[in-house]
Amino acid sequence: MKSIVLIFPYFGKLPAQYKMWRASALRNESVDYMFFTDADVEPAKNIIVHQMQFSDFQKVTQKAFDFPIVLDRSYKLCEYKQAYGYILKDYIKEYDIWGFGDLDLVYGDIRSFLTDSVLEHKLILGWGHLTLLHNDEDTNTYFMKKVEGYQDYRDAFTTSKITFFDEFNHKGCSDKWRDCRPDDCWLEEPFDNASKPKQSYHFNSLTRGWQQVIFEHIDNKLYMLRFNNGTLEKRESLYAHFQHRGFMKDKVTDYSHFLVTPGAIIDYPKHFVNMRLRWYCRKRTLMTKYYQWRDYIIWRLHLDHQR
Numbered sequence: 001m002k003s004i005v006l007i008f009p010y011f012g013k014l015p016a017q018y019k020m021w022r023a024s025a026l027r028n029e030s031v032d033y034m035f036f037t038d039a040d041v042e043p044a045k046n047i048i049v050h051q052m053q054f055s056d057f058q059k060v061t062q063k064a065f066d067f068p069i070v071l072d073r074s075y076k077l078c079e080y081k082q083a084y085g086y087i088l089k090d091y092i093k094e095y096d097i098w099g100f101g102d103l104d105l106v107y108g109d110i111r112s113f114l115t116d117s118v119l120e121h122k123l124i125l126g127w128g129h130l131t132l133l134h135n136d137e138d139t140n141t142y143f144m145k146k147v148e149g150y151q152d153y154r155d156a157f158t159t160s161k162i163t164f165f166d167e168f169n170h171k172g173c174s175d176k177w178r179d180c181r182p183d184d185c186w187l188e189e190p191f192d193n194a195s196k197p198k199q200s201y202h203f204n205s206l207t208r209g210w211q212q213v214i215f216e217h218i219d220n221k222l223y224m225l226r227f228n229n230g231t232l233e234k235r236e237s238l239y240a241h242f243q244h245r246g247f248m249k250d251k252v253t254d255y256s257h258f259l260v261t262p263g264a265i266i267d268y269p270k271h272f273v274n275m276r277l278r279w280y281c282r283k284r285t286l287m288t289k290y291y292q293w294r295d296y297i298i299w300r301l302h303l304d305h306q307r
Helices: 018-026 054-063 074-087 153-157 173-180 273-280 285-306
Strands: 004-010 031-037 047-051 097-101 105-107 123-127 130-134 211-218 221-228 231-236 239-241 257-260 264-267
Touching: 004 074, 004 130, 018 047, 018 105, 018 211, 054 074, 074 097, 074 130, 074 153, 123 173, 221 239, 221 273
Parallel strands: 004 031, 004 097, 031 047
Antiparallel strands: 097 130, 105 239, 123 130, 211 221, 211 257, 221 231, 257 264
16 A cells, blocks of 8 residues: 655644544544644644744755745745655655645545555646645656746746646646646546635535535545435545635534534534434525625725725
């Protein structure tokens, strides 16, 4: 079985979903998670923590390059994600596979989706929420390869602007893998990227199409749930990602079985289960309108401030 480490340089306040993320990470015991952080991340058997300040990680990153880089704020770290295997090679040399991802998500059974045959590919998934790569020189330096029509890493690493160098659809590194080396990529979408609140306060899976869903996590399995013509349906997921939902409340007392609803993470109900699941899956039009207007007002205030 190939060894896997997921890398998390993270500085600042942990997201609202962190406890849920941690519970699901601990249940994927054959995957290691390596933090470089100033946050209160408790080490565990498969959670490795390198405590440091952001300034320390800036120095680690700069040391990997022979030109002055721009890493002026922690958000800029997203530009360097596909270079972590190169930057942090001394930390991850014992692993076959390395990867990166987000903390505002919950994992399902990682190994049931990312089998040994899937892990033969050089690039797996490719989205910023969770991406895995081979730990070899060819893969770890591919972000440096110049290809006409695609972003150059030096441009991305020497500007304070966010270029989305690590993501799809911006002529960045994932696009270069997909377009130039398709046989080396596994780009299935067995995961659920939940809609942002301004798109729909209720959860819609932007990747797999189900609407008005919630998520059930039991042991190390994750399921997307919906009611279709009155019938409860389940679909297993590799992970679910909940972006821009800092308002989510974590109310779980038993992480062996819980639900993720649009506004809160809660214990799985013991009574009136079907009725309560229906309620959690309801469409929330008024809340969607609220977030649409809130974001519009914030945008206008930002424009007025710029004038």
